[in-house]
Amino acid sequence: MGPCRIDEAQTAVQLQLRLKRYYYSNSSGVKELAFALEPSFVAKWSKATPPFGFNGLGEFVYRRTYSRYLHGGDDAREVWFQTVQRVVNGTFSMQKEWLITEHRCWDEAAAQRDAQEMYERIFNMKFLPPGRGLWAMGTALTTQRRLYAALNNCAFVSTADMQDDPTAPFCFLMDACMLGVGVGFDTKGARTVDVVAPGSACPEHTGPAAVHAVADSREGWVESLRIVLSAFFRSTPLPSFDFAGVRPAGAPIRGFGGVSQGAAPLITLHADVIETLRPLVGRSLTVTAIVDIMNKIGKCVIAGNVRRTAEIAFGDPDDEEYVNLKDYDANPHRASFGWTSNNSVMCPLGMDYTAVCKRVAANGEPGFAWLDNMRRFGRMGNPADDKDAAASGGNPCLEQTLESYEMCCLVETFPHRHDTLEDFEATLRCAFAYAKTVTLGAPHWPRTAAALLRNRRIGCSMSGLAQFAAARGLPTLRAWCDRGYATIQTTDAALSSRLGVPRSIKTTSIKPSGTVSLLAGATPGMHYPEARFYVRRVRVAADCALLPALRAAGLRVEPCALSPATTAVVEFAVDAGEGVRTARELPLWEQLSFAAFLQRHWADNQVSCTVTFDPETEAAQLPHALDYFQYQLKGVSFLPRIAAGAYPQMPYEAITAQQYAERMSAVTPVNFNFNCAARAGRRGADDVDEVPDKFCDSDSGGGGSSGSRGARCSIKRGSGGSSGSAGWYAGGSGGGGGSASCRTDSGCASGGAAAVHD
Numbered sequence: 001m002g003p004c005r006i007d008e009a010q011t012a013v014q015l016q017l018r019l020k021r022y023y024y025s026n027s028s029g030v031k032e033l034a035f036a037l038e039p040s041f042v043a044k045w046s047k048a049t050p051p052f053g054f055n056g057l058g059e060f061v062y063r064r065t066y067s068r069y070l071h072g073g074d075d076a077r078e079v080w081f082q083t084v085q086r087v088v089n090g091t092f093s094m095q096k097e098w099l100i101t102e103h104r105c106w107d108e109a110a111a112q113r114d115a116q117e118m119y120e121r122i123f124n125m126k127f128l129p130p131g132r133g134l135w136a137m138g139t140a141l142t143t144q145r146r147l148y149a150a151l152n153n154c155a156f157v158s159t160a161d162m163q164d165d166p167t168a169p170f171c172f173l174m175d176a177c178m179l180g181v182g183v184g185f186d187t188k189g190a191r192t193v194d195v196v197a198p199g200s201a202c203p204e205h206t207g208p209a210a211v212h213a214v215a216d217s218r219e220g221w222v223e224s225l226r227i228v229l230s231a232f233f234r235s236t237p238l239p240s241f242d243f244a245g246v247r248p249a250g251a252p253i254r255g256f257g258g259v260s261q262g263a264a265p266l267i268t269l270h271a272d273v274i275e276t277l278r279p280l281v282g283r284s285l286t287v288t289a290i291v292d293i294m295n296k297i298g299k300c301v302i303a304g305n306v307r308r309t310a311e312i313a314f315g316d317p318d319d320e321e322y323v324n325l326k327d328y329d330a331n332p333h334r335a336s337f338g339w340t341s342n343n344s345v346m347c348p349l350g351m352d353y354t355a356v357c358k359r360v361a362a363n364g365e366p367g368f369a370w371l372d373n374m375r376r377f378g379r380m381g382n383p384a385d386d387k388d389a390a391a392s393g394g395n396p397c398l399e400q401t402l403e404s405y406e407m408c409c410l411v412e413t414f415p416h417r418h419d420t421l422e423d424f425e426a427t428l429r430c431a432f433a434y435a436k437t438v439t440l441g442a443p444h445w446p447r448t449a450a451a452l453l454r455n456r457r458i459g460c461s462m463s464g465l466a467q468f469a470a471a472r473g474l475p476t477l478r479a480w481c482d483r484g485y486a487t488i489q490t491t492d493a494a495l496s497s498r499l500g501v502p503r504s505i506k507t508t509s510i511k512p513s514g515t516v517s518l519l520a521g522a523t524p525g526m527h528y529p530e531a532r533f534y535v536r537r538v539r540v541a542a543d544c545a546l547l548p549a550l551r552a553a554g555l556r557v558e559p560c561a562l563s564p565a566t567t568a569v570v571e572f573a574v575d576a577g578e579g580v581r582t583a584r585e586l587p588l589w590e591q592l593s594f595a596a597f598l599q600r601h602w603a604d605n606q607v608s609c610t611v612t613f614d615p616e617t618e619a620a621q622l623p624h625a626l627d628y629f630q631y632q633l634k635g636v637s638f639l640p641r642i643a644a645g646a647y648p649q650m651p652y653e654a655i656t657a658q659q660y661a662e663r664m665s666a667v668t669p670v671n672f673n674f675n676c677a678a679r680a681g682r683r684g685a686d687d688v689d690e691v692p693d694k695f696c697d698s699d700s701g702g703g704g705s706s707g708s709r710g711a712r713c714s715i716k717r718g719s720g721g722s723s724g725s726a727g728w729y730a731g732g733s734g735g736g737g738g739s740a741s742c743r744t745d746s747g748c749a750s751g752g753a754a755a756v757h758d
Contacts, residue, residue, distance in 0.1 A: 033089045033090060033093040033138065033143060034093040034096045034097055035089055035092040035093040035095075035096045035111065035115070036089050037085060037088060037089060037112070037115055037116065037119060038112060038116075041116055041119075042081065042085050042119075045081045045084075045119070045120075045123055046081050048081065048123065050080040050081075050123065050125075051124055051125055051520075051521075052080075052125075052519060052520075052521070053125075053518065053519065053520050053521015053522065054518060054521045054536070054572060054574045055572055055573055055574065055575075055664070055667075056550075056553065056555070056572060056667075056669065056670040057518055057536055057538075057572040057574065058518050058519045058520065058521055059080075059519075059670065059672060060538070060546065060550070060570075060572070060670070060672075061515050061518045061519055062080065062083075062519050063077070063546060063672055064540075064544075064546060065131065065135070065515055066083060066131065066134040066135050067079070067083060068083070068086075068135070068139065070082070080123065081123065083134060084119055084122045084123045085119070086137065086138035086139070087122065087129055087133060087134060087137045087138055088115050088118050088119045088122065088138075089115075089138050090137040090138025090139070090142065090143065091115075091118070091137060091138070091433075091434055091437050092111055092114075092115045092437075093138070093143065094142075094437050094438075094440050094441060095111070095437055095440070095499070096111070098440045098499060099499070102499075102500055104498070104499070104500055105498075114430075114433070117426070117430060118430045118433065118434065121426075121427050121430050121431075122430075124417070125414060125417060125519060125520040126413065126414060126417050126418060126423075126427045127411060127412060127413040127414065127427050127428075127430060127431040127434075128411075128412050128414075128516050128519060128520060129411055129412075129434055130153050130409065130410045130411060130412065130516065131514075131515055131516050132150060132151060132152070132153065132180055132181075133151055133409075133411075133434070133438070134516075136150045136151055137151060142441065146441070146444070147179065147444065148438070148441025148442060148443055148444075149176065149179050149181060149407065149443040149444060149445070149448070150179045150180060150181075151409060151438045151441060152181055152407040152408060152409050152438065152443070152452075153181065153182065153395070153400075153407075153408065153409060153410045153459075153511075154181060154182040154183070154184070154310075154395030154396060154397070154400055154402075154407060154408060154410075155172075155176050155181050155182070155183045155184070155395065155402065155405070155406065155407035155408075155448070156183065156184040156185070156392070156393040156394060156395060156402035156403070156404060156405075156406060156407075157169045157172050157173055157183060157184070157185050157404055157405055158185070158186050158188060158189075158392045158393060158404035159185065159186055159187060159188050159189025159190075159290055160186070160188035160189060160392065160404070161189075161404075162189035162192065162193055163189070163192045163193055166189075166193045166229065166233035166234075166285075167225075167226045167229040167230055167233060169185060169189070170225065170229055170293055170294065170297060171222050171225060171226050171229075172405065172445065172448075173185060173294055173297055173311070174221070174222050174225055174297045174300075174301065175218065175219075175222045175445070176309075176407070177297065177298060177301040177309040177311070178218045178221065178222070178301055178309075179218070180309055181309065181407060182309055182310030182311070182312075182395055182396040182397070183309075183310070183311055183312075183395075183396070184311070184312040184313075184314060184393050184394055184395050184396055184398075184402070185290075185294055185311070185312075185313060185314070185393070186313070186314040186315070186346070186392065186393055187287045187290050187291060187313065187314070187315045187316075187319075187322060189285065189290060190284070190285060190286055190287040190289075190290055191284040191285065191286070192284070192285070193233060193284065193285045194282075194283070194284055194285070195232050195233070195277050195280040195281050195282070195283060195284070195285055195289075196232060196233070196234075196235040196281060196282075197232075197235065197281050197282075198231035198232060198235065198236070198237060198238035199231070199235065199236070199237040199238060200235040208240075209237065209238065209239050209240045210237065210239040210240070211239060211240050211241075211242050212224065212227060212239040212240070212241050212242065213242040213244070213245055214241055214242065214243050214245060214246055214263070214266065215245060216245050216246050216247050220245075220246075221266055224241060224266065224270070225269065225270075225273070225297070227239065228270050228273050228274065229273065229277075232274075232277040232278075232281070241267075241270065243263035243266070243267060246260075246262060246263040246266070247260045247262070248260065248262050249261050249262035249264070250262075261303055264303075265299075265300045265301075265303035266300060268300065268303070269296055269297065269299075269300035272296040272299075272300075272337075273293055273296065276289050276292045276293055276296070277289065277293075286321070287315065287319060287321045287322050287325075288321060288325065288331070291313050291315075291322075291325055291341065291343075292334065292337070294311060294313065294340075294341065295311065295334075295337045295338060295340040295341055296337050296340075298311045298337075298340035298341065299336075299337045299340050302340075310342075310396035310397070311340055311341035311342070311396060312341055312342045312343070312344060312367075312394070312395070312396040312397075312398065313325075313341045313342070313343045313344070314344055314345070314346050314369060314393055314394075315343065315344075315345055315346070315366075316345065316346065317345035317346070317347055317351060317356050317366075322343075322345075323345070323356065323359065323366065325338065325343060326338055326343060326363065326365055341396075342365065342367060342396060342637070343365050343366045343367070344365075344366050344367035344368060344369050344398070344635070344637070345366045345367070345368060345369070346369050346370075346371050346393075347368050347369065347370055347630065348372070349370060349372055349373075349630055349631070350630075352623075353368075353622070353623040353626040353627065354623045356368075357619075357622040357623045357626070360619075360622055360638050361615055361619035361622065361640065363640075364637070364638055364639045364640055365637075367398065367635065367636065367637035367638075368626065368630075368635060368636050368637070369393075369394060369398060369634065369635040370630055370633065370634055370635065371391070371392070371393075373630075373631075373633070373634045374388060374391055374394065374401040374606065374634045374635075375388045375389050375391050375401075376388075377604075377634075378506060378604035379485070379508075379599070379600060379601065379602070379603065379604045380596070380599045380600045380632055380633070380634075381600035381601060382604075387505055387506065388401050388403075388505065388506070390403050391403050392404050394606065394635065395408070397511060397512050397608040398606055398608055398634075398635035398637070399459055399461070399509040399510060399511045399512070399603070399605060399606045399607065399608035400457065400459050400509055400605050400606060401457075401506065401605050401606060401634070402457070403451050403455070404447075405445065405447040405448045405451055406448065406451035406452065406455065406457065407443060407448055407451075407452060408452075408457040408458065408459060409435045409438040409439065409458060409459070410435070410458075410459040410460075410461055410509065410511050411431045411432070411434055411435040411458070411459070411460055411461065412431075412461045412462070412463055412511065412513060412516050412517065413427055413428060413431050413460065413461065413462050413463075414462070414463055414464045414517075414520050414522050415462055415464065415465070415468050415477075415480055415484075416464040416465075416467040416468040416471065416522065417464070417520065417522075421479070421480055421483060421484075424480060424484060425483070425484060425487045428460065428484050428487050428488055428491065429487065429491045431460055432458065432460055432488050432491050432492065432495070432507070433491070433495060435458040435459075435460060436456065436458060436492070436495050436496070436499070436504070439452055439453070439456045439457075439458070439501070439504075440499070440501070453501075453502075454502065455502075455504070455505040455506075456496070456501060456502055456503070456504040456505065457504060457505050457506055457605070458504050458506070458507050458508075459506075459507075459508065459509035459511060459605050460488055460507055460508050460509070461508070461509050461510055461511040461513070461525065462510060462525075462602065463511075463513045463516075463517040463520070463522040463523065463524055463525050464517070464520070464522030464523055465477065465510075465523065465525065465526050465598075466523040466526075466527070466528045466529065466576070466580050466581065467522065467523055467576070467577045467580055468480075470577060470578070470579035470580045470581065471577075471578075471579065474597070478597070478601050481598070481601035481602040482601055484602070485507075485508060485601070485602060485604075488507050488508060489507070492504050492507060506604045506605045507604060507605075508602055508603050508604050508605060509603045509604075509605035509606055509607070509608070510525050510526050510595075510598050510602065510603050510606075510607040510608055510609075511525055511608055512524055512525040512526075512527065512608040512609075512610065513525045523576060523580070525608060526594055526595060526598055526607060526608075526609060527583070527610065528580070528581055528582055528583040528585075528586055529574075529576040529580060529582055529583065530582060530583055530584070530652040530654055531576070531582050531652075531654035531655070532575065532576050532577070532578075532580055532582065532657075533573070533574070533575055533576075533654070533655050533656065533657055533659070533660040534573075534574050534576070534652050534653060534654050534655060535571050535572070535573060535574070535652070535653040535655055535663075536571070536572045536573075536574050536651065536652060537569050537570065537571050537572075537649055537650065537651050537652075537653070538569070538570045538572065538651075539560055539567055539568070539569055539570075540567070540568050540569075540570060541566065541567065541568070542559070542565065542566050542567055542568045544568065546672065547568060547570070549670055549671055549672050549673075550570055550670060552670075552671065553667050553668050553669065553670040553671065554666050554667035554668060555570055555571060555572065555667055555670070556570070556571040557569070557570050557571075558571075560649065561648040561649050569649050573655070573660050573663040573664055573667075575660060582654075583612050583641075584612075584641070587618070588611055588613045588618045588621060588622075588625060589621075589625060591609070591611045591612070592609075592611055592625055592628075592629045592633075592636070595607045595609035595611075595629075595633055595636065596629060596632040596633055599632060599633055599634065600632070606633075606634040606635055607633065607634070607635075608635075609633070609635075609636050609637070610636075610637050610638070610639050611636060611637070611638050611639070612638075612639045612640075612641050613638055613639070613640060613641065614640075614641055615640040615641070619640075622638065
């Protein structure tokens with residue numbers, strides 16, 4: 001069981017079973033939450049204008065991604081004040097249930113005051129829960145089905161002890177990915193498990209194979225994978241699978257949204273796993289096989305149309321087999337699925353980075369992680385405390401240190417939306433309270449529940465830092481980081497005492513962000529924009545229900561160059577803010593220095609940092625830079641810059657101030673109530689393909705090839721892309737598969753997976 005003891009796992013399960021369900025039925029028989037904001041308070045906000053950012057882009061992202069269907073027979077969806085109401089009610093209902101169940105004090109009047117403050121700060125986007133929190137908090141997914149894992153962003157699983165149960169790491173990753181959780185994994189289990197012929201343990205069995213009926217559920221799909229893996233690891237007979245019970249293609253997925261692709265992705269996964277393991281019968285499991293199976297699971301999940309997920313692999317920098325996994329000349333069989341994970345190396349301090357950096361200069365991978373720093377330090381400006389001695393990896397964007405089978409919740413704040421430090425501190429208290437509340441919900445995996453309940457790990461993040469630094473300077477940012485961090489520690493102490501739970505092992509990080517920062521009109525995490533003024537292009541289904549409103553507002557909508565019949569491209573003009581520097585203005589060394597600044601003054605977990613560099617002038621500096629910053633960072637990735645206009649309809653295109661003014665003069669504010677009812681018969685379907693963002697965040701999905709870790713790290717079913725196209729956007733629709741980020745991945749994802757970021 002590794003660091004998780006049996007008694008901890010049992011305690012976690014018992015705690016889950018003890019939770020009482022404080023729900024009440026109204027006259028319609030609909031279950032209501034244990035806590036509810038006062039209706040008169042919510043009514044005031046129903047008339048307020050949400051401060052969505054980036055000239056309609058933020059609201060568009062909200063409408064397509066986080067607005068859920070309301071109760072009732074029609075197809076009406078939430079608007080912002082209702083989403084915030086659901087999230088806050090769900091958060092305080094979790095607190096109320098916990099406190100009453102644990103026989104602790106619950107003060108309804110005080111909770112109402114705190115909830116109203118949280119509501120106001122979310123509504124005004126001073127902080128936002130993670131995308132999965134906006135989507136799932138306060139819904140039946142968590143309040144009735146108790147799938148609290150869906151509220152968490154990311155997880156990690158090590159294969160180091162897989163000899164105890166060789167199927168466990170793979171099944172955990174599949175289960176978590178199907179809940180939209182991004183998962184990291186390592187290759188330490190290679191050569192510790194033998195692959196055997198299915199059924200060899202029962203040679204006397206000569207009759208027809210047993211039949212296993214696959215259940216039409218997440219659990220059913222995961223169990224079918226376990227059976228296939230057990231045949232090759234435990235020599236159990238391989239049954240014949242009956243997929244008749246799996247819902248047909250086109251049927252809605254009601255829990256997470258989207259539509260089913262039928263049993264085909266699972267059938268393909270079974271065949272892919274068998275194809276990987278059968279040649280290894282009689283030999284030990286290899287590094288390649290571990291990563292191949294994990295990647296093929298990711299490909300199955302996105303083809304099955306879960307909303308979003310992500311993978312990252314960790315390996316040894318001296319292991320040529322691992323480092324060469326994305327060399328598709330050497331491993332051509334991996335081109336159709338290798339894109340599903342970003343690959344990083346766990347580096348010992350003081351290593352020679354020269355050889356690995358040659359690969360980075362060519363294609364942006366692998367990324368770098370320093371487990372010694374992750375284990376020994378909180379903020380790198382503080383003395384070593386060895387709090388995370390049991391940690392063994394990190395999440396797909398590498399802003400969180402994690403133990404094996406551990407998961408964590410992120411929350412995002414926007415300091416540039418605050419006038420005073422005192423106001424920002426008040427926001428931090430609310431944001432941290434949201435994330436701490438999520439840790440009250442034990443996931444359904446015993447080892448994960450034990451780690452979560454023990455560590456209560458949180459990643460309270462900041463975005464819009466490029467905007468804040470431009471307006472107020474780094475000295476002010478440093479002061480806000482240091483005092484804000486102290487405020488979070490004080491808040492954690494008080495809140496943990498009130499809830500009767502351990503203090504969080506770590507509390508802060510810098511996530512790269514994606515769709516959530518777009519809602520607030522913020523630059524993502526620590527990253528800088530491509531230009532002050534730019535066009536942001538979003539790819540959507542050609543019959544998307546939101547398009548009439550966008551066209552009526554005067555926004556440019558045109559057919560996608562790769563798939564004009566099925567996909568449209570919408571253009572939003574964006575102003576990142578006065579004085580904001582651009583990514584191309586920041587040399588490699590300054591970007592690394594900014595990451596180190598935040599790792600020293602803010603993040604006790606990690607800073608997710610993708611350093612963009614000029615491959616012609618800066619590639620040779622990579623190993624020298626790592627020599628310095630290996631003692632100041634816990635992880636980093638690099639992304640070679642590409643020329644503007646490398647292919648049609650790039651997601652980001654710099655424009656001049658005059659061009660921006662001309663575009664804005666031609667548009668009016670988008671009225672999303674204009675002809676935007678969901679299409680008849682399509683309730684529950686995803687109308688919009690997620691646009692890939694440049695940096696990774698497991699809240700945004702987007703169809704296709706998962707590029708190098710900072711370029712994108714989530715994977716999501718999209719609508720294909722032209723095989724082998726280049727650049728840090730890959731995909732679109734049509735064609736045979738996804739393409740790569742700014743690397744040499746061909747990423748031809750059969751079955752129509754397109755490129756992404758999350």
